[in-house]
Amino acid sequence: MSDAPSSRRRGQLGLSELVSIGIGGMVGGGIFSVLGLTVETARAGAYLSFVVGGVIAALTGRSYALLSVRIRSRGGTAVFLDKCFGTTIAGPLNLLLWLSYFVMLGLYAVAFGSYGAVLLGANPDGELRKILASAVVLGFTALNLAGAHIVGRAEAVLVYAKLAVLVVFCGVGLFFVSGDRVSPAHYGSVGVIAYAGALIFLAYEGFELIANAAEDARDPRRNLPRAFAISIGVVICLYVLVAFVAVGNLDAAQIDRDRDYALAAAARPFLGSAGFVLIGIAAVISTASAINATLYGTAKFTFLMARDGELPAALARPVWDRPVAGLLATAAGTLLVVNTVDIEGISLMGSSGFLVIFTAVNLSVLRLRCHRITKVLAVAGALACLGSFAALVVYTATTAVAELWVLGGFLFSVVIIEAVVQLRGRRVNHPASAVIDNDG
Numbered sequence: 001m002s003d004a005p006s007s008r009r010r011g012q013l014g015l016s017e018l019v020s021i022g023i024g025g026m027v028g029g030g031i032f033s034v035l036g037l038t039v040e041t042a043r044a045g046a047y048l049s050f051v052v053g054g055v056i057a058a059l060t061g062r063s064y065a066l067l068s069v070r071i072r073s074r075g076g077t078a079v080f081l082d083k084c085f086g087t088t089i090a091g092p093l094n095l096l097l098w099l100s101y102f103v104m105l106g107l108y109a110v111a112f113g114s115y116g117a118v119l120l121g122a123n124p125d126g127e128l129r130k131i132l133a134s135a136v137v138l139g140f141t142a143l144n145l146a147g148a149h150i151v152g153r154a155e156a157v158l159v160y161a162k163l164a165v166l167v168v169f170c171g172v173g174l175f176f177v178s179g180d181r182v183s184p185a186h187y188g189s190v191g192v193i194a195y196a197g198a199l200i201f202l203a204y205e206g207f208e209l210i211a212n213a214a215e216d217a218r219d220p221r222r223n224l225p226r227a228f229a230i231s232i233g234v235v236i237c238l239y240v241l242v243a244f245v246a247v248g249n250l251d252a253a254q255i256d257r258d259r260d261y262a263l264a265a266a267a268r269p270f271l272g273s274a275g276f277v278l279i280g281i282a283a284v285i286s287t288a289s290a291i292n293a294t295l296y297g298t299a300k301f302t303f304l305m306a307r308d309g310e311l312p313a314a315l316a317r318p319v320w321d322r323p324v325a326g327l328l329a330t331a332a333g334t335l336l337v338v339n340t341v342d343i344e345g346i347s348l349m350g351s352s353g354f355l356v357i358f359t360a361v362n363l364s365v366l367r368l369r370c371h372r373i374t375k376v377l378a379v380a381g382a383l384a385c386l387g388s389f390a391a392l393v394v395y396t397a398t399t400a401v402a403e404l405w406v407l408g409g410f411l412f413s414v415v416i417i418e419a420v421v422q423l424r425g426r427r428v429n430h431p432a433s434a435v436i437d438n439d440g
Helices: 015-026 030-042 046-070 077-085 087-119 127-146 148-159 161-176 190-199 201-212 220-249 252-257 259-307 324-340 343-367 372-399 401-424
Strands: none
Touching: 015 201, 015 220, 030 046, 030 087, 030 190, 030 201, 030 220, 030 252, 030 259, 030 343, 046 190, 046 201, 046 220, 046 343, 046 372, 077 087, 077 201, 077 259, 077 343, 087 127, 087 201, 087 259, 087 324, 087 343, 087 401, 127 259, 127 324, 161 220, 161 259, 190 201, 190 343, 190 372, 201 220, 201 343, 220 259, 252 259, 259 324, 343 372, 343 401, 372 401
């Protein structure tokens, strides 16, 4: 996938701005969406599952940092794959990435619906959840159609409070953690903890957004690696603390009953009803923010893919000088996910998709001229992603066969769409570059 030259002056983003992009991308709707699922699966060991996911993210983040320095482009992941593997291999992977984005949007929308329903006093697993989830997708699709400047203003309004709320939750909640509830006696097995870590990997995915900003980074060789390391490290600590506090304040019965809004339920024992409402409002704001930003970015990504023949040409036709067709296609796919798949199936599909993509990104580092230890760490990252994907498949096959069919259908849809694109014969064949040996 080619990337249009930037008309903006390079060097606008310093370390603090890049770190903010990474943290904002990760701490969007993910922690509100998957916390309950993690605690239900790994029980008291849920915080260790976030460590597992964090290790995978840290290894992959190192690969992203190297690629971002050598291949600075707003295309991020898609451009890395195109330049390192060529379009023949990168095309299907980028298609999987696109589908994974609207699965991720579906996860955020379902979380929005669950928290919104419980704040309204309704059943968070009932029809109102789907109605609210569909409404927020349609609402932000309309907002994106209205123009980028409105999207930016809305994002600025939505994003500021979420980190402060989570820090307060952790800071106060630690004083109320029950030692018995976080005892290793209540952990899930090592395999279950690892499975849960892979299942909720979607909560870490957003660090890749730093790569999309690499073209505008100031002192990229110094700041990009630091930005990936700092943002991933901060989010690992935050997620582990959030999970630890949640487990320490919820018993098993509450976990099973309140899975869809576990973070708000965990705040009630030490912050009361006001804390429950505060966390619920923060979840609604955070998931709405994530939907808004992801729809905006995915619409442009879809436009570029279609322009290079990796999706049908109709998605590359601008309307009112904007990638409207890609936006509408993404919204339609998201609505399909929201209304047909449960939250565990959504998390399974999304995490699986990104684990496969990140396996390829780690292997892309082997195309660079770099130290042997760097390549060893990249291979370790690839193996960690691939192993986690295998763990998802094996565990699901033995415990939730219906969810495995959901995953199979998701991957099969990639094959079908890719076959249609190939038959239409529009794809621009960009061969893989020779070994990449520049610093940007």
